[in-house]
Amino acid sequence: MQPTPAPAERQLSSVSPQRLATERIESRIRPLRERLTPRTAAQVEVEARRLPAELASHEEGLCLLAMTLLLQNRPGEAEPLLRQALSRNPNHARSLVNLGGLELKRGDAQAASATLTRAVRQVPEGSASSLAALTNLALALLTLGREMDAAKVVLRIYRARRDHLEPAKLVQAATTLEAMGNDGEAIEILLGVYRSVGNISLTRHLAELLERRGDFQRAAVVFRDLFAAEAKAGAGSGGR
Known part of the structure; x- marks a missing residue:
């Protein structure tokens, strides 16, 4: 009877030769790739x-x-x-x-x-x-x-990482989505960026869009932010 291999040995025996070769290559190249920056590119080129x-x-x-x-x-x-x-x-x-x-x-x-x-x-x-x-x-x-296709890609980026793109690019994509009838996706983006953009017209538009779609709870929150922004702007202009 053959002895039962230890877990590590059993795992090793199940790895294909091709995968082992790929892992060996990656182990040699990864350190060079991790060192690669504009400053080190010439030296890494020599080593590559x-x-x-x-x-x-x-x-x-x-x-x-x-x-x-x-x-x-x-x-x-x-x-x-x-x-x-x-x-x-x-x-x-x-x-x-x-x-x-x-x-x-x-x-x-x-x-x-x-x-x-x-x-x-x-x-x-x-x-x-x-x-x-x-x-x-x-x-x-x-x-x-292909503005609509681009806007869909921007939405995908936004869902993966909200701070990856500038707010202006997100607003542009939301505008395209809304124009094409995708109000829900436009709202998804605008709710995430309207405070950082700080644009009163954009905030008002979002509040009205939410209200028009019957989302009164979120509309109320955005309207509250709108009124606060308008009051702050009015106070600022009155103080000058």
């Missing part, structure tokens, strides 16, 4: 170019080198590396996010929209990579004149 062939030709190694080049404003050298990484792994999230940003920066909003749409499917919702991809996707869609 010294990686063994197995690592340098892997999608993670190719993407790392491309990222060092992007941070040094060398997009022409970075793009072929990102495309090579995606030829190895079409779903490589980091390469998709970086390629989409590169395409957007050079003015190819159509290509950027397609690439970034692929990217957001590969990254965890609410992660830094997801927020970066969604932010660039919203800008690409706006550039293409």
Whole structure:
């Protein structure tokens, strides 16, 4: 009878060779990626170019080198590396996010929209990579004149992290959503930002929108804030 392996041994034996290889590659590349900043990009590039062939030709190694080049404003050298990484792994999230940003920066909003749409499917919702991809996707869609689609993306960003976008961009998206008949989604955004915006007209509009939809409880709260803001503005103008 064979001895029963210890839990750690049993766990190790169940891991596929491919996964072990991927984890080994990631353990070598992650420290370089974590050190990567605009200031360290040139040095990390040198180290990335010294990686063994197995690592340098892997999608993670190719993407790392491309990222060092992007941070040094060398997009022409970075793009072929990102495309090579995606030829190895079409779903490589980091390469998709970086390629989409590169395409957007050079003015190819159509290509950027397609690439970034692929990217957001590969990254965890609410992660830094997801927020970066969604932010660039919203800008690409706006550039293409697809305001409603862009507003939906902004709403998705807002739901993931409320403070990621400037209030003005959120208000713009809410205005588009309301214009397209999506009052509920517009209200969701406006309730989160109207106090920080501090615009009396916006606060009044939100209060009236809530009242029109029969949400009298929240309308009363916003009207109270409106009256307080109007009183403060009146006192301020009277004191000058």
